[in-house]
Amino acid sequence: AQTIRFATEASYPPFEFVDADNKIQGFDVDLANALCKEIDATCTFTNQAFDSLIPSLKFRRFDAVMAGMDITPDREKQVLFTQPYYDNSALFIAQKGKVADIAALKGKRVGVQNGTTHQTYLTDKQGEVTIVPYDSYQNAILDLKNGRIDAVFGDTAVVNEWLKQNPGLASVGEKVTDKAYFGTGLGIALRLGNSELQGKLNAALDKVKADGRWKTIYQKWFQQ
Numbered sequence: 640a641q642t643i644r645f646a647t648e649a650s651y652p653p654f655e656f657v658d659a660d661n662k663i664q665g666f667d668v669d670l671a672n673a674l675c676k677e678i679d680a681t682c683t684f685t686n687q688a689f690d691s692l693i694p695s696l697k698f699r700r701f702d703a704v705m706a707g708m709d710i711t712p713d714r715e716k717q718v719l720f721t722q723p724y725y726d727n728s729a730l731f732i733a734q735k736g737k738v739a740d741i742a743a744l745k746g747k748r749v750g751v752q753n754g755t756t757h758q759t760y761l762t763d764k765q766g767e768v769t770i771v772p773y774d775s776y777q778n779a780i781l782d783l784k785n786g787r788i789d790a791v792f793g794d795t796a797v798v799n800e801w802l803k804q805n806p807g808l809a810s811v812g813e814k815v816t817d818k819a820y821f822g823t824g825l826g827i828a829l830r831l832g833n834s835e836l837q838g839k840l841n842a843a844l845d846k847v848k849a850d851g852r853w854k855t856i857y858q859k860w861f862q863q
């Protein structure tokens with residue numbers, strides 16, 4: 640059977656995280672395994688910095704990136720995406736009672752992970768905030784709790800997870816859905832030209848979406 644080498648950045652529950660046994664787990668991993676089963680492939684997962692995923696994919700260190708990655712026009716110039724496998728949006732989070740709304744973020748320090756759409760959006764659209772880049776969102780949340788930064792900007796599903804774990808934090812303003820930045824959903828990134836693998840994964844996605852497997856995996860990770 641074919642082996643598909645997946646890479647991710649595993650500090651982003653519930654999409655991907657490293658468990659107590661040092662195994663990479665989460666929605667993306669379960670979905671990837673369902674797709675691989677469908678196409679009779681063996682799948683492996685490795686973990687590395689988010690901003691190095693696309694460059695390493697191009698260098699053929701692995702075959703696919705599944706990392707809660709938004710399908711955006713910018714990235715589509717560099718990689719080939721599957722059809723969307725999850726609808727996405729973004730949300731700000733801060734200490735409860737500290738930031739009234741998005742306008743109140745003016746002049747404040749906002750943490751984002753390097754290489755994310757959140758970082759690009761703030762750079763282009765929120766010139767008045769001070770962007771504080773992190774290697775991982777885990778470290779950004781620690782700094783938010785310690786008061787070193789005023790807010791963090793991340794994917795809505797992940798922000799909701801942080802809210803569950805941290806009663807002292809609250810979301811700020813409405814979800815941000817600007818398609819130019821947050822795209823048309825999350826996709827699996829492949830090398831440009833790898834339409835063979837794209838075709839297989841898209842057909843497998845159609846299957847698992849239609850037969851209820853997608854929903855089962857969704858409920859496991861996104862419903863408490």
Ligand SMILES: NC(=[NH2+])NCCC[C@H](N)C(=O)O
Nearest residue numbers: 648651706707708709755756
């Ligand atoms: N595994 C991760 N750390 N993912 C971060 C993804 C952030 C955002 N959805 C993006 O595509 O840029």
